[in-house]
Amino acid sequence: MVKLRINDREIEVPEGTSVLDAVFHAGYDIPYFCSERHLSPIGACRMCLVKVGTPRKGPDGEWIKDEDGRPKIFWFPKLMAACTTRVSEGMVVDTLADEVKKAQAGMVEFTLENHPLDCPTCDKGGACELQDRAYEYGLFEKYYTETQNGLKKVLYSRFEFTKRHADKHHKLSEFIVLDRERCIHCKRCVRYFEEIPGEEVLDFIERGVHTLIGSEEWPLPAGFSGNITDICPVGALLDLTARFRARNWEFEKTPTFDLTDAAMSAIWVDSRSGKVERIRAREHPEVNEIWISDAARFGHGWTKEGRLSRPLLRKDGALVEVSFEEAAAFLSERLSGVRPEAVGLYLAADGAMEEGYTFAEAAKGLGTAHFGFENATRFPVSALPAASFADLLASEFALVVGDPAEEMPVLYLRLQEFLKGITPAPRYFHGTPIADLRLEERMPRRPERLATFAAYPTRLFAFAGVRGVYAPGSVAALFEALLAAMNGKRLPEVPGVSEEAIREAARRFLEAEARTIVVGAEVLDDPEAAQALSEIARAKGAHVIAMPPAANARGLELTGLFPEKGAGFGEPGAEVVFYYGATPPAEALRGARLKVFALPALDALAKAEADLVLPAKTYYEKRGLVLNAEGRLLELRPAPTAPASAMDGIEALAFVLEAFGKRVPARSVLEARTRLHERLKVPLELPEEGTLFRPRVRLGARRGGEGGGSLYLRPTMWRARMLKDERVRRALGEPRLYVHPETARAEGLSEGMRVEVATPYGQTPAVVALDERIAPGFFQLPAFGRGTGRRVAHRILVPSGGAA
Amino acid sequence: MSVMALAKALGITLRHFFSKPVTIPYPDAPVPLKPRFHGRHVLTRHPDTGLEKCIGCSLCAAACPAYAIYVEPAENDPENPVSIGERYAKVYEINMLRCIFCGNCEEACPTGAIVLGYEFELADYRYSDFVYTKEDLLVDTVGSKPQRREAKERKKPVKLGFEVPYVRPELEGVKYE
Ligand code: SF4
Ligand code: SF4
Ligand code: SF4
Ligand code: FES
Numbered sequence: 001m002v003k004l005r006i007n008d009r010e011i012e013v014p015e016g017t018s019v020l021d022a023v024f025h026a027g028y029d030i031p032y033f034c035s036e037r038h039l040s041p042i043g044a045c046r047m048c049l050v051k052v053g054t055p056r057k058g059p060d061g062e063w064i065k066d067e068d069g070r071p072k073i074f075w076f077p078k079l080m081a082a083c084t085t086r087v088s089e090g091m092v093v094d095t096l097a098d099e100v101k102k103a104q105a106g107m108v109e110f111t112l113e114n115h116p117l118d119c120p121t122c123d124k125g126g127a128c129e130l131q132d133r134a135y136e137y138g139l140f141e142k143y144y145t146e147t148q149n150g151l152k153k154v155l156y157s158r159f160e161f162t163k164r165h166a167d168k169h170h171k172l173s174e175f176i177v178l179d180r181e182r183c184i185h186c187k188r189c190v191r192y193f194e195e196i197p198g199e200e201v202l203d204f205i206e207r208g209v210h211t212l213i214g215s216e217e218w219p220l221p222a223g224f225s226g227n228i229t230d231i232c233p234v235g236a237l238l239d240l241t242a243r244f245r246a247r248n249w250e251f252e253k254t255p256t257f258d259l260t261d262a263a264m265s266a267i268w269v270d271s272r273s274g275k276v277e278r279i280r281a282r283e284h285p286e287v288n289e290i291w292i293s294d295a296a297r298f299g300h301g302w303t304k305e306g307r308l309s310r311p312l313l314r315k316d317g318a319l320v321e322v323s324f325e326e327a328a329a330f331l332s333e334r335l336s337g338v339r340p341e342a343v344g345l346y347l348a349a350d351g352a353m354e355e356g357y358t359f360a361e362a363a364k365g366l367g368t369a370h371f372g373f374e375n376a377t378r379f380p381v382s383a384l385p386a387a388s389f390a391d392l393l394a395s396e397f398a399l400v401v402g403d404p405a406e407e408m409p410v411l412y413l414r415l416q417e418f419l420k421g422i423t424p425a426p427r428y429f430h431g432t433p434i435a436d437l438r439l440e441e442r443m444p445r446r447p448e449r450l451a452t453f454a455a456y457p458t459r460l461f462a463f464a465g466v467r468g469v470y471a472p473g474s475v476a477a478l479f480e481a482l483l484a485a486m487n488g489k490r491l492p493e494v495p496g497v498s499e500e501a502i503r504e505a506a507r508r509f510l511e512a513e514a515r516t517i518v519v520g521a522e523v524l525d526d527p528e529a530a531q532a533l534s535e536i537a538r539a540k541g542a543h544v545i546a547m548p549p550a551a552n553a554r555g556l557e558l559t560g561l562f563p564e565k566g567a568g569f570g571e572p573g574a575e576v577v578f579y580y581g582a583t584p585p586a587e588a589l590r591g592a593r594l595k596v597f598a599l600p601a602l603d604a605l606a607k608a609e610a611d612l613v614l615p616a617k618t619y620y621e622k623r624g625l626v627l628n629a630e631g632r633l634l635e636l637r638p639a640p641t642a643p644a645s646a647m648d649g650i651e652a653l654a655f656v657l658e659a660f661g662k663r664v665p666a667r668s669v670l671e672a673r674t675r676l677h678e679r680l681k682v683p684l685e686l687p688e689e690g691t692l693f694r695p696r697v698r699l700g701a702r703r704g705g706e707g708g709g710s711l712y713l714r715p716t717m718w719r720a721r722m723l724k725d726e727r728v729r730r731a732l733g734e735p736r737l738y739v740h741p742e743t744a745r746a747e748g749l750s751e752g753m754r755v756e757v758a759t760p761y762g763q764t765p766a767v768v769a770l771d772e773r774i775a776p777g778f779f780q781l782p783a784f785g786r787g788t789g790r791r792v793a794h795r796i797l798v799p800s801g802g803a804a
Numbered sequence: 805m806s807v808m809a810l811a812k813a814l815g816i817t818l819r820h821f822f823s824k825p826v827t828i829p830y831p832d833a834p835v836p837l838k839p840r841f842h843g844r845h846v847l848t849r850h851p852d853t854g855l856e857k858c859i860g861c862s863l864c865a866a867a868c869p870a871y872a873i874y875v876e877p878a879e880n881d882p883e884n885p886v887s888i889g890e891r892y893a894k895v896y897e898i899n900m901l902r903c904i905f906c907g908n909c910e911e912a913c914p915t916g917a918i919v920l921g922y923e924f925e926l927a928d929y930r931y932s933d934f935v936y937t938k939e940d941l942l943v944d945t946v947g948s949k950p951q952r953r954e955a956k957e958r959k960k961p962v963k964l965g966f967e968v969p970y971v972r973p974e975l976e977g978v979k980y981e
Binding site for chain 2: 120121125168169243244245246247249250273
C-alpha cells in the first residue's frame, strides 16, 4: 500500500494505482475523457491535468526535509496527466489549485473548439461526457465581462470560430454510425478493438486537426462492435437501432440481465412509450465488466414486431382475435376428457426459475412425464460443478472445446483477458479503476496458455497454442483421447485432430498449476463426452465452465424441469402440448391433438399449427430469478414494455390449468419464489449484483435424441427471433452453408451457389461456402439458437438457376 | 350622509352611463390582445424553404413544467426532408388541458420552432380533442380544433375572437386577415 495526500485527505491505495484513481478514491473529482475502465491509460486528452509533488530522498537515503522537519515536497515543473502518473509514497496531489482549474477550463475549451453544436439533435445529448465536463469545468463564467453600465458583454464565444468540417454520417456497419465532426480523438474506440476483442480494425487517419477515425473494413466485424457506442464519450459513435428514438432523459431505464446467452450480462433496457428502444451494457465487474455482445445489444427489434395483446383462436383454419373468456371456454371444452398424463408442458430457454418451478410442479400434479425446456442438453449442465470467470482468470491453462465467441460471447472477452494474464483489478471507492496502469496497448497474448478444439476454426484459433478441428460428433472421442494422453495410454483416434495436438494439449494441461476447461453445447449434448470431461476435471483437478445453449439451463434444471423419461421440448409424444415463449420444430407436434402456444408474437409454426395462441411476455418484461453459467443467481426486473394483457409463464399456465380444472401450483412470481425458497433455499432478497448459488443437483443424462444427421448446426450469438428485424438480417447477410470442397464436389455444390436447406426447424435459404479446414462429409449451417451444436437430418434443394 | 355626497355618487354613475362602455361584447366583437399575449402554440416554418423549424429535440418537452408536450423524432429522408438537418419531429403533441401557457417551451426551443400565438378559444368536449398534434399546430393552420370543426360544418371560414395591433416577429409566417 502507498500513502499519499489528495488535497486535504490522506489516503492509502495499492501500489501501481494511478493518480486519477487515487483522486477518485479520495472522493474528489477531476475531468477525464480518454481513460476508460478496462482500457489502457494513454494520456491523450490532457483533461486530467493535476498538480503533483513528491518528497525526494537525499544521497544518504533519507527524505530531504523542509524547515519544519517534514519531508520537503518537490512539485513537478508542469501539471501532470493524472491517468498516466503512478502514485508514490508521500506524494501530494492538488486538484483544486488555480492553475489546475485554469488548465481544466482551457482543455475543455480546446476540445469544444472544433466540436459541432449538434447537442439538440445528437443522441448522446443528456448523457454526454463532453456536455457534462463542459458544464462542470468549462469557461462559462468567463464568457462575459461587466461594462460600465452594469450590463454584461460577451467577451469570447465558442460560436465565433470557423469549425472543422468532416463527414457527419459515416456508417461503420448496419448498427453503428460515426460522426467525424463530433469525435474528440480520445482513442477509446481504437483501443477497445485492439485490447478487448483483440481485432485491430479502427484507427486514426491523418494528423493534427485533420485526424479522423477510420477503418479499412466494412462493415466492422460483428460480435463485439456495439460496445464502442457505450464508451465513446461523445456522440461520435452511435447505435443505429436507437437512432432518434428519444432523448436520453426520456428513456425509462430498467436495470436487468440479458438472456441471449448463459453468461447473462447486466444490461440497461431503455424503453419509451411501451417499446424497447435501446439496450446498453451495465457494469457487472464479475460477469461482463462493461461489455456485451452485439446480439445482446442490437438484437432487440423482435420485441416490437407483431406483439400480441389478445388471444388468437383458430376458426375455420385462420387465427382470429378472441376474448380471454372465449379462449378459456375453448380450452375447457377441448381439454375435457383429455388424459392428464398425455399433456406436455414446455418452457422457453429464457424462462425464469419461478416459471420453471410452476411448470415442473404442474407436470408433477398432472402426473405427466412430458415436460422440459427449450435447448435442454442431453447431459444436464448442473451435473457439472460451476466455476466463475474469476476462476478462469486465476488459471494458468485453459482447454476450450467449442466456440465461446458465439456460445457465450462475454466469456470470449474474459478469455482475452486470460490470454494477456490480466487478473481482476483492485476495487476502489469508485469501483473499477478508471486508469488501470497494468494495462497497456498491444499487450502480448500468451498462446501457450490456451488449447482449443472445435468443429470449425473459431475466432479463438488465432490466439491458441494448440488447436484442432474435429469432425462433428467426435467430442466424446476427443475427451477420451485427452484422458488417455494424460494417463499415458494409447490414444483412440479422433477424426480430424492429430495425435500430436492432443498430446501437446494434455501435456500443457498437466503442467499448469490451475486449469479451466470450457465446453460448449456439443459436449453437453454428448453424455459420453461430458462424462469423460467430468472424469478429467475430477481426477486431474480443473474448473469447468459450461456454455449451455439454453440461457437459464442451470436455473431451470434446478427447479426440476429436466425431463428424465418423457418427451422433452421439441420431441413428439404428448397429445396436448403447451409451449410458453418458444415454438419447437414442426416434428415435435406430430400426434398432438391440441396445440396451445403462448408467444410474444406469431412465428411461422404457430401460424400454421397453433389452435390457440396466448399473448406472452419477453424476458425484458418479466420479474424472476435466473441462474447464469457460473451459478450466479440474478434477478430480472421488468421493463414497462409488455402489452397490458401479456402473460408471464405462471399466469399463462394458470390460465390453461384452470380451463382444464386442475390445481394451479402458483399464481404469482412471489408465490412461486416463496415455494422455491422453502424447497431450495433460494434467497428471497438478492443484492443488485446477484449471489453465487450452487446447490448440489442429482440429475442423470437423458437417453436418445442423438440426431446423427450430417448437417451440423454451428453455434451463433444471434437467435432466430432476432432475424425478424430487417436490420439484423441485412447485417448478417444470407446464412452460409459451409462444406468441405471434396464433399461439395461429390454433392455437386460450388462456392457461392444459392440453395435451400430443409432442416427440422424449417427451410432456409443459404449460400454455399467452401472451407477445406472443416471435416469432409458434413455440412455446417448457423443454428440461430435452435439445435446448437447438434447434428440433424437435412435436405439440400438447389432451386433452378441456383448456380452462382 | 349629506345630499352632496349622494349627488356626487349619482353623478359618477350618470357619467359612465353616457360614456363609451369598456366591456367588449365578445363573441360578437373581437378582444383586443397585446402582441405578447400567450395563447395556443404555433409550429413555425423556415419562410424561404418551407421546411419545418422543429428538429424534434424534445427540449421544449424537457422545459415544460406541466409535462404537456410529447415529441417523437425520426430521421429525415435526405431526398425529401421535413426539416433542416438529420432529424425532425414525427409526432409533436401538446396537451392544451395541461398547458399553463407559461412559454417555457418557446424559451427552450433552440430553433425558434414553437412559439406561443394568440388563439385562446380552445374549449371543447372530449379530452382527446385537447391534444393538439402537428397538423393543428403548424403555421398555416388558423383556429383551434373546435373552431375549425365548426367552420367545416358551417362551410364558413374560421372566425377568430381577437385582434392584435401587430403579430410579434417570432411568429414567423403567422398572418391574420
Ligand atoms: S469516435 Fe468517440 S471513442 Fe472514438 S476517438 Fe472519437 S470520441 Fe473517442
Ligand atoms: S407554455 Fe408552458 S406549460 Fe404550455 S406547453 Fe409550453 S412549457 Fe408547457
Ligand atoms: S419545438 Fe423546438 S424545442 Fe421542441 S422539439 Fe421542436 S426544435 Fe426542439
Ligand atoms: S489524459 Fe485523458 S484522462 Fe488523462
